[in-house]
Amino acid sequence: MMELSQKLAVLARLEAYLGGKSTEAEQESLDLAKRRAFAHNGWFTPEFTDLAIANICKYYLDPAALKAWVEQYPGFGKPAARKKVGIVAAGNIPLVGFHDWLAGFLSGHEIWIKLSSKDNVLLPHIFEKIAEWAPEAAQDTVVAEMLKNCDAYIATGSNNSARYFNYYFAKYPHIIRRNRTSAAVLTGGETPEELGALADDVMLYFGLGCRNVTKVYVPEGYDFTPLLTALKKYGRLADHHKYKNNYDYNLALYLLNLSPYQTNDSLLLHENESLFSPLSVLHYGFYRDRTELETQLRENPDLQCLVGRGAVPFGQAQYPSLTDYADGVDTAAFLASL
Known part of the structure; x- marks a missing residue:
């Protein structure tokens, strides 16, 4: 299993890759993935995919912010018992499941992720690049069609699917998200x-x-x-x-x-x-x-x-930080508690 410091180093390289600070060949690889994502899902326009990637680089992959974030959770990256965590990712906007994966990756648990059919190009591309840079990372993230025999679950979906998730995952530690x-x-x-x-x-x-x-x-x-x-x-x-x-x-x-x-x-x-x-x-x-x-x-x-005034400032709703957890549930604390 990779050490937390090694994972942070890989994420620093990912920030450079996504942020356009890598080689010309690598940038061509990323551009191809973005074109494939748009061809697969017409809502993932180049404009909005680029925005999602820029936000990930600025708010999720900043080395100082990442270090401060993981330091809030003692033992993060070195769980007493490594668990198999299933993540059901959403697909409404580009790379919307990245934060859940990031928390899982850094937690030290084994992450099994079921991708949305709407967003099944960009995240796998990122996983492939990370495995290319650090082959041992391939053991930490598995893309799966079925999430069976997991020790815990994080699932995002509609109100209908949330009822389904609550039924099937009731006996496991879980975070279930519905429409908001x-x-x-x-x-x-x-x-x-x-x-x-x-x-x-x-x-x-x-x-x-x-x-x-x-x-x-x-x-x-x-x-x-x-x-x-x-x-x-x-x-x-x-x-x-x-x-x-x-x-x-x-x-x-x-x-x-x-x-x-x-x-x-x-x-x-x-x-x-x-x-x-x-x-x-x-x-x-x-x-x-x-x-x-x-x-x-x-x-x-x-x-x-x-x-509004006195709440989230105008223009900032789509720029969440690492601690702006979906549904207000601290994903990292949940993973650290397993």
Whole structure:
């Protein structure tokens, strides 16, 4: 088994590789993997795959941040008993399962990972490169179609699959994640710069991530014109055929049902009680007491993060750090406890 120091050294090389600081031949290899990922999944555009990789390099693979992170967990990397940990990875945005794998890899346990069919190119490529640089690392990560006889599980999926996971993994130590989404609370006094940053929270990755804002709460009498204008920053997404199909479909539903909506020709605004909105739609709701609203939202089990003044800053929802754990459950502490 690799020592923790050896793993950190391999991850430093991975940061150089993903960050464009390696050889020309290696960069061609990475570029090919990104093209294959896009060909396999049309939502993984070069723009958003590059963003996901840049965020991994900056927030997950920074050597100082990694060292500080693992030092929070005594014995991390040297478990008293090495366990077989099964990870069921999501695939809604590029490399979304990387953090779970990273925690598992550094924990010292043997990681068996079932990839989403939507994201089964980029992670295997990373595993192959690591095994190329450090052959002994191949013993620490196994890509599998079935996760049987594991000692613990980390599984991410829909509400339906979460019920399935809870049933089958009940007798094992586990982390089970279900659907979550994010919301923003606006005061009406936001600057154009803040609204432009909010557009990132809404539209990056086409809005497919659990950290994407799918609903905004606004005060009564709110003027939506500045918000719609700011959201035009991502008007180019309407040129993406998959996204445009969703936009046209939802627009047709509102027209047929005589349901009020607003649009900037690339995103639909629709008043709805649900936190979850369809792709290409941003829900909104009105509030009277901001403090009361934010208290209710923070207690809502469907909420991943709250964006706004006094919460996650506008424009930062899609830039989680190593300690911004999905569903607020400390993955590293879970692995260290096994």
